[in-house]
Amino acid sequence: MSEAWIIDACRTPRGIGKKGKGALADQHPHHLGATVLRAIAERNNLNTADVGDVIFGTHSQRGRQSNDLARMAALEAGYDIRASGMTLDRFCGSGITSVNLAAMNIMSGSEDLVIGGGAEMMSGYGEEGAAIAPFMDNGNLTLREMHPQPHQGLCADAVATIEGIEREALDALAYASQQRAANAIANGYFDKSLITVYNSDGSIALDHEEFPRPQTTLEGLAELKASFGALADFPLDEAGTTFRSLVLQKFPDLEINHVHHAGNSSGVVDGAAAVLLASPDYAKANGLKPRARVRAMCNMGDCPTLMLNAPVPAARKVLAKAGLQTTDIDLWEINEAFSVVAEKFQRDLDLDRDTVNVNGGAMALGHPIGATGSVLIGTVLDELERQDKQLGLVTMCAAGGMAPAIIIERI
Numbered sequence: 001m002s003e004a005w006i007i008d009a010c011r012t013p014r015g016i017g018k019k020g021k022g023a024l025a026d027q028h029p030h031h032l033g034a035t036v037l038r039a040i041a042e043r044n045n046l047n048t049a050d051v052g053d054v055i056f057g058t059h060s061q062r063g064r065q066s067n068d069l070a071r072m073a074a075l076e077a078g079y080d081i082r083a084s085g086m087t088l089d090r091f092c093g094s095g096i097t098s099v100n101l102a103a104m105n106i107m108s109g110s111e112d113l114v115i116g117g118g119a120e121m122m123s124g125y126g127e128e129g130a131a132i133a134p135f136m137d138n139g140n141l142t143l144r145e146m147h148p149q150p151h152q153g154l155c156a157d158a159v160a161t162i163e164g165i166e167r168e169a170l171d172a173l174a175y176a177s178q179q180r181a182a183n184a185i186a187n188g189y190f191d192k193s194l195i196t197v198y199n200s201d202g203s204i205a206l207d208h209e210e211f212p213r214p215q216t217t218l219e220g221l222a223e224l225k226a227s228f229g230a231l232a233d234f235p236l237d238e239a240g241t242t243f244r245s246l247v248l249q250k251f252p253d254l255e256i257n258h259v260h261h262a263g264n265s266s267g268v269v270d271g272a273a274a275v276l277l278a279s280p281d282y283a284k285a286n287g288l289k290p291r292a293r294v295r296a297m298c299n300m301g302d303c304p305t306l307m308l309n310a311p312v313p314a315a316r317k318v319l320a321k322a323g324l325q326t327t328d329i330d331l332w333e334i335n336e337a338f339s340v341v342a343e344k345f346q347r348d349l350d351l352d353r354d355t356v357n358v359n360g361g362a363m364a365l366g367h368p369i370g371a372t373g374s375v376l377i378g379t380v381l382d383e384l385e386r387q388d389k390q391l392g393l394v395t396m397c398a399a400g401g402m403a404p405a406i407i408i409e410r411i
Contacts, residue, residue, distance in 0.1 A: 295324075
């Protein structure tokens with residue numbers, strides 16, 4: 001079995017995912033995807049006819065994001081028509097899964113050059129044809145009775161309540177995320193991977209992270225009203241079903257403490273990312289210098305009702321596959337979907353906090369759902385190089401109670 005080498009990674013800045021506010025909100029999703037695909041081809045002087053597949057993660061495959069965004073983005077990027085493309089949906093985990101599948105293609109010998117990545121225009125959510133979140137009632141009462149799935153924000157509050165994690169700890173982590181992101185931006189830690197997005201007339205649409213709020217203070221976070229209390233009791237149907245009642249189906253005695261708000265939850269943003277992988281033989285024959293190899297990959301499922309708890313067992317599973325311990329990992333990236341996800345992850349695995357999300361996370365930088373996993377793989381790769389470290393582990397929660405994971409090793 002061949003190794004899968006990571007040759008390069010790049011991404012767009014993340015724009016605020018709201019119409020009228022975000023610099024990328026008027027772009028077409030194909031254009032965001034094409035931006036990173038064009039950049040990764042130019043940076044590595046690729047013969048795009050050799051690209052066996054472009055695999056993109058995109059959660060909301062409705063409206064403008066439908067009809068195989070990966071293929072359309074590759075065509076707009078000017079790729080040879082022989083470079084195929086497919087688009088997948090593992091909710092928030094899509095961007096890790098796309099890279100994992102790219103690596104599997106190479107390791108199996110099926111392909112020699114594959115791009116994994118993702119794109120998400122969250123500014124398009126709510127438009128006609130946009131995706132309905134999986135936790136909303138879709139008429140499948142059998143599934144709802146078997147595995148009730150509430151709003152993920154309420155899941156975050158429920159997990160924090162069950163784990164006994166107080167809001168002060170969650171706000172402290174959110175504050176640290178903002179400070180770390182501000183430091184990384186000020187010192188150019190993201191510059192190696194960051195690709196400017198241009199408008200069709202050649203003017204700059206966005207060349208910097210738009211979402212961070214470096215002025216955030218602990219006092220300001222403490223003043224924010226919890227977001228998911230009222231939403232928990234909003235009636236979903238004529239029978240009076242609510243998100244809270246869905247949780248109580250599985251946890252009947254749980255009195256949920258509402259502790260999450262806009263400041264300690266992930267940001268709604270637009271963005272895209274691409275990761276270039278190759279077989280060792282192809283890389284050597286074509287002068288491509290590897291930056292890392294894929295050491296191990298895995299997927300894990302957990303309770304769909306709590307939804308957010310799979311990253312810890314996923315990390316343990318992928319470590320076992322690689323024959324590693326937590327102390328062997330130099331840098332960790334756990335997506336900050338909500339503060340409790342990252343807080344619980346660090347507590348359960350007893351991690352050195354100076355090795356986790358060292359340049360901030362989604363609470364500061366935003367979470368372009370289908371792209372985030374690919375963004376984080378590029379982020380940990382850049383930081384391993386900057387710190388001259390070797391091993392990085394990336395994982396994240398996904399709706400339905402899932403988590404993909406990957407370990408990469410610097411070459």
